Amino acid sequence: MMKRLILAATAGLALSLTPAPAFAQSSEPTAEELGALGSLFGDMFGTAEPLSPEQEARLGAAMVVVTKLFPEGTYAKMMNESMAPMMEGMLGGLGGSPAITLTALTGIDPFTLTSVEDEKLAEAVALLDPAAAQRNAAMSDAMFTLISEVVVEVEPAYRSGLARAYAVRFSGEELADLSAYFDTPVGKKYAAESFLIFADPQVMASMNEIMPAMMQRMPSIMEMMENAAAEYPEGRTFSALSAKERAKLASLLGVSEEELADAEPAGTSTEF
Structure with missing residues (x-):
C-alpha cells in the first residue's frame, strides 16, 4: 500500500506540472457530486492572510497597477494567441495517445506497450477504432472551448488577487512609481506583454523537459520517499x-x- 501511496503522490506532483491523460469514471457524476468535489478542492492552493489596514489602504493604487498589467480580456487573449498551440497538443494527449486508447479498448497495461513501435500501435488503433483521431480532435476542441470559458470567467477574481498581492508587496510610493513607469512607452509595452510572455511558445516548449527529467529521477525519488x-x-x-x-x-x-x-x-498490503 505504501508504494502505491508514494507512486500516487509522485504522479500527482508530476501531473500537476505536465499534461495528464483523462481516466474514465465508473459512472457519470451528478451535479451535486461535482459541486462537492469542487468544494473539496476549493482550497487546494491554500488560503491567504487578511490584509492589514495599511495594505487595505493601498488596494486602490494596487488595482491601478494591476489593471495596466492585466487588463480585462488578458486571459482570452492569452488563450487565443499564446496558449492555443500548447493546449491543442496538451488536450490531444488526453485521448490521442495510442497506448492509452489501446489500454481502454483492450485492458492491456500501457506500460506493456512501451516497447511496441509507434507504427504498430497506430495500426492497432486503426484496426479497433478508425474514428479515434477525429473523435479526439472534436473532444479536444470542446475541452479547449470549455477551458477558455472558465479562465475568462475567473479573470476578475485573479485580477483581484493580483491587486491584493501588489498591495502586500509594494508600498504606496512604489505603486505610484510602477504606475508611472507603465505609462511610459516601454512600460506600456512591458505591461501589455508581461503575462503573455509566460505562455509564449518559446517558454512553454521548455516545459517539455519536465516529464523526462522526472522519469529519469523516478528511482531515486521513490527510494528517498520510501526511506522517509x-x-x-x-x-x-x-x-x-x-x-x-x-x-x-x-x-x-x-x-x-x-x-x-x-x-x-x-x-x-502494507508491505513495500
Missing part, C-alpha cells in the same frame, strides 16, 4: 480497525460499515 515514509507507521485500512473504530469511522464519514467494507480495495 519508513520512519513512520503506515495508515490502517477499514478491516484493520476494531469494531468500535469501524463504527466511529462510519459515523464520521456518514456511510454504513457495509459500504466501507465493500469499498476497501482487495488485496490491500
